[in-house]
Amino acid sequence: MSSDLEHGERDLAAELQSPAAGQVGIPVDAICVGCGQTRVKRAPLAEVSKDLSKDPTELEAEDLTSLKHVCHRCGSATWWNVVAVLSGLLEQERGEEA
Numbered sequence: 001m002s003s004d005l006e007h008g009e010r011d012l013a014a015e016l017q018s019p020a021a022g023q024v025g026i027p028v029d030a031i032c033v034g035c036g037q038t039r040v041k042r043a044p045l046a047e048v049s050k051d052l053s054k055d056p057t058e059l060e061a062e063d064l065t066s067l068k069h070v071c072h073r074c075g076s077a078t079w080w081n082v083v084a085v086l087s088g089l090l091e092q093e094r095g096e097e098a
Contacts, residue, residue: 015040016089020072026056027089028064030080032071040089041080043067048082057087 016027022042031038045056048064064082071078 012040012086012089013092016042016086020070022069026059027086027093028061028067028082029084029086030067030069030082032074032078032080033066034071034074034076034078037071037073038083040086041067041069043069043082056085057090059085059087061085 015021021040025042025044028041028043029038030041043064046052048067049059050063050065061082061084066079066081068077069080
């Protein structure tokens, strides 16, 4: 599972709830190509997945393309490279909806 990466002291669930993460899509950990910061972002599956038939919880970072999202540090929309699909957070959200 991609969410097993070492994230240090970051609170991924809190980052996901932040408006900076976005409102729609699967939760991913991504790195800004402009400044190098890593943040949780939401990525619309149709924009980043090469295979829309796959269950999002089974996706790996390698399955996804880059996404354009706002970087508050850069002060503009920049490209972000996905480093992990946060399937644990996705499964948690699905559990809350049920």
